[in-house]
Amino acid sequence: MSTALRTPRRPAALALGLAALLVATAGPALAASQTATTAVAAEVAAAPVVANPGGQVNLQWDAVRLQMTATGGVAPYTWSASNLHLGTTINPSTGLISGVTRGSGTRTVTVTVRDAAGATASTSFTWRVIRDACPRC
Structure with a gap:
């Protein structure tokens, strides 16, 4: 294989790895945010x-x-x-x-x-x- 074909794959692999890292890092914060939003929605929906x-x-x-x-x-x-x-x-x-x-x-x-x-x-x-x-x- 030529190196010209490998070069485009490296940025793509790097981008996928970076995206996975960002998702893993933001995961708990995003989950907490969604839980808080769900709790607020449940409280609003549960009016007497x-x-x-x-x-x-x-x-x-x-x-x-x-x-x-x-x-x-x-x-x-x-x-x-x-x-x-x-x-x-x-x-x-x-x-x-x-x-x-x-x-x-x-x-x-x-x-x-x-x-x-x-x-x-x-x-x-x-x-x-x-x-x-x-x-x-």
């Missing part, structure tokens, strides 16, 4: 979701207990609710809505959860309280 309990109907002066639930996010959760019927409250630690319904009417209740990472989610549902025609019969 509040389960909707559906429409609620009670009579006036009923004792109520409605447990709200959430999935995803980072525990512990903090719960809040707006537009609850008079006499009912939500436990900020457990998400339990309880109390005695006073008054009557239909309300749109919004329940919000905030996870430990600060992500929030909410759901809304209607809650109808019917005035009993004969509360002491």
Whole structure:
């Protein structure tokens, strides 16, 4: 073989060797970067979701207990609710809505959860309280 044919192969072999060296050196850093990106994507994708309990109907002066639930996010959760019927409250630690319904009417209740990472989610549902025609019969 002539040396003219060997000369072009040496730069190609050198380039392949250099590329292999760069990949081997950057491999752990690249893998760590990809792992961090995957972790951030998983955290973003795992925002909390509040389960909707559906429409609620009670009579006036009923004792109520409605447990709200959430999935995803980072525990512990903090719960809040707006537009609850008079006499009912939500436990900020457990998400339990309880109390005695006073008054009557239909309300749109919004329940919000905030996870430990600060992500929030909410759901809304209607809650109808019917005035009993004969509360002491």
